[in-house]
Amino acid sequence: MRERIECDAAIVGGGIVGGSAALFLRQAGLSVTLLERDWCGAKASGVNFGGVRRQGRPLEQLPLSQRAHAIWGRLPELLGTDAEYIRSGHLKLARSETDLESLIAYRERSQGFGLGLEIITGEEFRRRWPALGDRALGGSLCPEDGHANPRLVSPAFARAAAALGAVVREQTPVDRVEKDGDRFVLLSGDALEVRARFLLNTAGAWSRRVAEAFGEPVPLESLHPNMAVTEPLPRFLDVNIGVEGGGVYGRQVPRGNVVVGGGRGFALDADRARPQRDAVLTLMRDAAELFPQLRHAHVIRCWTGVEGYTPDRNPVIGPSRTTPGLFHAFGFSGAGFQIGPGVGQTLAELVTTGETPMPLEPFRIDRFPPTA
Amino acid sequence: MSEVLPPVIVGAGPAGIRAAERLVAAGLRPVVVDEAARWGGQIYRQPPDGGFTRPKTALYGFEAGKADAVHRAMAAIRDRIDYRPRTLVWNCEDGALDLLCDGASETLPFSHMILATGATDRVLPFPGWTLPGVFTLGGSQVALKFQGCAVGRRVAFLGTGPLLYLVAYQYLKAGVEVAGVFDTTPFAAQARATTGMLRDPATLAKGLLFVGWLRAHGVPIHNGIRPVRAEGTERVEALVWRDARGQERRTGCDAVAFGLGLRSETQLADLAGCRFRFDEADRAWLPERDGAGRSSVPGVYLAGDGSGISGADAAELAGERAALGLLEDLGRPVDGKRVKELDGRLARIAAFRRSLSAAFPFPADWADAIADDTMICRCEGVTAGAVREIARSGQAREMNRAKALTRAGMGRCQGRMCSATTAELLSRTLGTGPDGVGRLRAQPPIKPLPVSAGAERREVA
Amino acid sequence: MALLQRVAEQGRRVVRFTLDGRPVEALEGDTVMTAMLTNGERLRRTEFADSPRAGFCMMGACQDCWVRTEEGERLRACGTFIADGMRLLSGGEWTS
Numbered sequence A: 001m002r003e004r005i006e007c008d009a010a011i012v013g014g015g016i017v018g019g020s021a022a023l024f025l026r027q028a029g030l031s032v033t034l035l036e037r038d039w040c041g042a043k044a045s046g047v048n049f050g051g052v053r054r055q056g057r058p059l060e061q062l063p064l065s066q067r068a069h070a071i072w073g074r075l076p077e078l079l080g081t082d083a084e085y086i087r088s089g090h091l092k093l094a095r096s097e098t099d100l101e102s103l104i105a106y107r108e109r110s111q112g113f114g115l116g117l118e119i120i121t122g123e124e125f126r127r128r129w130p131a132l133g134d135r136a137l138g139g140s141l142c143p144e145d146g147h148a149n150p151r152l153v154s155p156a157f158a159r160a161a162a163a164l165g166a167v168v169r170e171q172t173p174v175d176r177v178e179k180d181g182d183r184f185v186l187l188s189g190d191a192l193e194v195r196a197r198f199l200l201n202t203a204g205a206w207s208r209r210v211a212e213a214f215g216e217p218v219p220l221e222s223l224h225p226n227m228a229v230t231e232p233l234p235r236f237l238d239v240n241i242g243v244e245g246g247g248v249y250g251r252q253v254p255r256g257n258v259v260v261g262g263g264r265g266f267a268l269d270a271d272r273a274r275p276q277r278d279a280v281l282t283l284m285r286d287a288a289e290l291f292p293q294l295r296h297a298h299v300i301r302c303w304t305g306v307e308g309y310t311p312d313r314n315p316v317i318g319p320s321r322t323t324p325g326l327f328h329a330f331g332f333s334g335a336g337f338q339i340g341p342g343v344g345q346t347l348a349e350l351v352t353t354g355e356t357p358m359p360l361e362p363f364r365i366d367r368f369p370p371t372a
Numbered sequence B: 001m002s003e004v005l006p007p008v009i010v011g012a013g014p015a016g017i018r019a020a021e022r023l024v025a026a027g028l029r030p031v032v033v034d035e036a037a038r039w040g041g042q043i044y045r046q047p048p049d050g051g052f053t054r055p056k057t058a059l060y061g062f063e064a065g066k067a068d069a070v071h072r073a074m075a076a077i078r079d080r081i082d083y084r085p086r087t088l089v090w091n092c093e094d095g096a097l098d099l100l101c102d103g104a105s106e107t108l109p110f111s112h113m114i115l116a117t118g119a120t121d122r123v124l125p126f127p128g129w130t131l132p133g134v135f136t137l138g139g140s141q142v143a144l145k146f147q148g149c150a151v152g153r154r155v156a157f158l159g160t161g162p163l164l165y166l167v168a169y170q171y172l173k174a175g176v177e178v179a180g181v182f183d184t185t186p187f188a189a190q191a192r193a194t195t196g197m198l199r200d201p202a203t204l205a206k207g208l209l210f211v212g213w214l215r216a217h218g219v220p221i222h223n224g225i226r227p228v229r230a231e232g233t234e235r236v237e238a239l240v241w242r243d244a245r246g247q248e249r250r251t252g253c254d255a256v257a258f259g260l261g262l263r264s265e266t267q268l269a270d271l272a273g274c275r276f277r278f279d280e281a282d283r284a285w286l287p288e289r290d291g292a293g294r295s296s297v298p299g300v301y302l303a304g305d306g307s308g309i310s311g312a313d314a315a316e317l318a319g320e321r322a323a324l325g326l327l328e329d330l331g332r333p334v335d336g337k338r339v340k341e342l343d344g345r346l347a348r349i350a351a352f353r354r355s356l357s358a359a360f361p362f363p364a365d366w367a368d369a370i371a372d373d374t375m376i377c378r379c380e381g382v383t384a385g386a387v388r389e390i391a392r393s394g395q396a397r398e399m400n401r402a403k404a405l406t407r408a409g410m411g412r413c414q415g416r417m418c419s420a421t422t423a424e425l426l427s428r429t430l431g432t433g434p435d436g437v438g439r440l441r442a443q444p445p446i447k448p449l450p451v452s453a454g455a456e457r458r459e460v461a
Numbered sequence C: 001m002a003l004l005q006r007v008a009e010q011g012r013r014v015v016r017f018t019l020d021g022r023p024v025e026a027l028e029g030d031t032v033m034t035a036m037l038t039n040g041e042r043l044r045r046t047e048f049a050d051s052p053r054a055g056f057c058m059m060g061a062c063q064d065c066w067v068r069t070e071e072g073e074r075l076r077a078c079g080t081f082i083a084d085g086m087r088l089l090s091g092g093e094w095t096s
């Protein structure tokens, strides 16, 4: 027998975006059904690097990122856990004069968004971060950026939504979705049918299928950022580190493990990915170069995840251009963890009020030239 | 093109050595990789170089003849194989293995590979199990065999399985005081299962001899017990246990040797993409293999205790059998009579194994008795209560979620020491069978990998 | 005092090393684990609880036996052989 659920809003995908959207929709009093194929927060949202970082984002993301920043500040109140979130600061290193210039330029451009960036160089830099030695000329610090434990925070959003009355179904893949009159109809095998006035497509790297079902093809590709973590080490690093121009990034958690990222893993199939040996070894080499404290340390685990990337590396966020009541949010291109809750809140706002103060124009789904 | 790569064997225990011997006999030159400095594997582990003098009869007892035969088999093919001792295989990816030797990483492509990775002790936690002086049974035997050391002056032997009596016996023979054998299996169960063990009278006789010898030397043997705790602050001072009637008792000792049978080292099979199934007898997820040791992945073969606990004799046979399967798949002629013989002997051992695991059943109720504040994950310090809570609250219904949320299995050992416990705790809290909570996915590196290996890459030889 | 007791193979060459700064002796062919535990009661203190550990499996599975040298190197004590002049530490590096 097929179970039927009627609700205001149905959500496909229980990552940090879908989970937070469910939470904010429930707070606004709508009935919500969240369908998750795997476990909520087990995909990209639960396996990412854990960087909660605004610094370095394209300017068009900063309003959403600021909105998310405010939500991150209220985690215990919203989720009942701090999920090991720390506002440690995010320090982006400059290894050359050119890098430093581009950090300064970013600070100029992003003024007015409230990041509070500080450029720190020379003596002052070495005094504040002796552990970084002279491997950088200086850096740009965003004092209120930080990091969190993605394994804890991402499932917590869906759980908080469920506690407020959202229907959250895990191990429940949406295999078919269509619009029937003014209702979206979602089918999971023969077991479940959900009917809803609104549909949120927050299916991460797998969002393309939902978008295509409504005639909105998007050039979304899956890529797999490569991660490694060391055994616990005495604390030497209290800020989340990035490097201008990319490459390796790292943070040390309070328990002492150093998490580093860089390079790409590979896909086993559409749903699973593995770290790639060359990427892992290169990452280890680069990490040891950046942090000599790792010289005698061991990597105890490597992993990656499946993340949707767009050609311009900006996400798709906002209303469907073909189907009223449908909203998309995917394609975060490796940077959706920090911004995720802000996007969830914005989706809830769009559903409940039909509008949002967030500038979503750059994230329109139809911005990509049609592919042949 | 696949023929040009030499076959690779991981593990130079009885399974790996017999596999290599068979491949050499067919004119191939296999690569044999083993983390240990010398060949022999676990049971036939050889002492290090450096002046050890005990003869094999002292080291291996009744098995000295077999040990010697296995060691000689390897010595005889030594210059016809590419032997890589002190080399850890830390990853398997896309038709190649990643090796770590002397701090440098090297990638070794293969078309055909035999995994003969063996087993280590299976354990469940009890309060005090992380105290200095509590060692695994296998570890206690390694100390004796490999280092000429006892783990204490007065040692309590705790757990179940044939190794329990064997190691207690070996300690006694080495002149160490044995404080007692504390067997979790009720006496009646063992007696019943003995009937089945008559299939292998020699092994049964050995077992009875160990027990008889221990009794004759005044060693108390307690059946049907459960551990309560190991006492001590900086090291073990006593084992507190509950006897079969539920009475709490205390035995003074300065070491506890502890194990509940063995668990297979399956990480590489997992990384190689082999399909797993739940095995009732081993109460564990094991890579599937056919009679010849073929896994579900073409070119990947499994032999010995690494893909299901069958003991040393079976490991030798299975190693040879896997090599024959591999040769057959390469289109080489194989001796059909030998194949039949091996299959027959392996089948007989399998039947015997079943009665052995009936004789020493896994004490599944132990998991219920683990107090919430007992540490189950030695690496990350996770408690039983944390795992139960995550299951009870509906946050985790399988192993990998439990790991993500509690860190059980996330530390240096990659769940080798805690995943049996986590599986029991989860499945019993959720009311599923032991097969109902899945298994931990293996992740590279399967053992800690020095960060410095990133800069020390060796090109393929 | 010592956790491990030698019961055989005592005729090997003596190897000298230091344990927490104290000069001590082991025998050639000893693992770092044997060398430390015939001279003391633990290999290390844990990162999270500062409790003593002395290894567990002795066969490279449990990873409970990682120790440090004064030079900052990290060794798996059950799989590394002792060498003359090693300077090994068994204290916690976590408590200051």
Ligand SMILES: Cc1cc2nc3c(=O)[nH]c(=O)nc-3n(C[C@H](O)[C@H](O)[C@H](O)COP(=O)(O)OP(=O)(O)OC[C@H]3O[C@@H](n4cnc5c(N)ncnc54)[C@H](O)[C@@H]3O)c2cc1C
Pocket: A012, A013, A014, A015, A016, A017, A018, A035, A036, A037, A038, A039, A040, A041, A042, A043, A044, A045, A046, A047, A048, A049, A050, A051, A052, A053, A172, A173, A174, A175, A202, A203, A204, A205, A206, A207, A224, A225, A226, A227, A303, A304, A305, A306, A307, A329, A330, A331, A332, A333, A334, A335, A336, A337, A338, A339, A340
């Ligand atoms: C290794 C890695 C490191 C990263 N590091 C960072 C970082 O440091 N900082 C940062 O800001 N971002 C980072 N990111 C990016 C960030 O993790 C993602 O952008 C973000 O988590 C995306 O969230 P999501 O909810 O859209 O996607 P997901 O978390 O992938 O959630 C989508 C969910 O939809 C489900 N789903 C898909 N199809 C269906 C279907 N048909 N039916 C039901 N459910 C379905 C999936 O199972 C999945 O759970 C990283 C990503 C990865 C992979």
Ligand SMILES: Cc1cc2nc3c(=O)[nH]c(=O)nc-3n(C[C@H](O)[C@H](O)[C@H](O)COP(=O)(O)OP(=O)(O)OC[C@H]3O[C@@H](n4cnc5c(N)ncnc54)[C@H](O)[C@@H]3O)c2cc1C
Pocket: B010, B011, B012, B013, B014, B015, B016, B033, B034, B035, B036, B040, B041, B042, B043, B044, B087, B088, B089, B090, B116, B117, B118, B119, B120, B121, B137, B138, B139, B141, B142, B163, B166, B262, B265, B268, B303, B304, B305, B306, B310, B311, B312, B313, B315, B446
């Ligand atoms: C301490 C101990 C005592 C035992 N005593 C008995 C006994 O008395 N009787 C009995 O029947 N059985 C005994 N067993 C069971 C025993 O494991 C097997 O019977 C037998 O050793 C199995 O042979 P094998 O070749 O399958 O594996 P093993 O002998 O365990 O050999 C596996 C080899 O693979 C190597 N290896 C594993 N993973 C890797 C890797 N990733 N990289 C490189 N090398 C790797 C290991 O170093 C090891 O040398 C004992 C087991 C243990 C642990």
Ligand code: FES
Pocket: C055, C056, C057, C058, C059, C060, C061, C062, C063, C064, C065, C076, C077, C078, C079
């Ligand atoms: S004692 Fe277990 S790995 Fe060394």
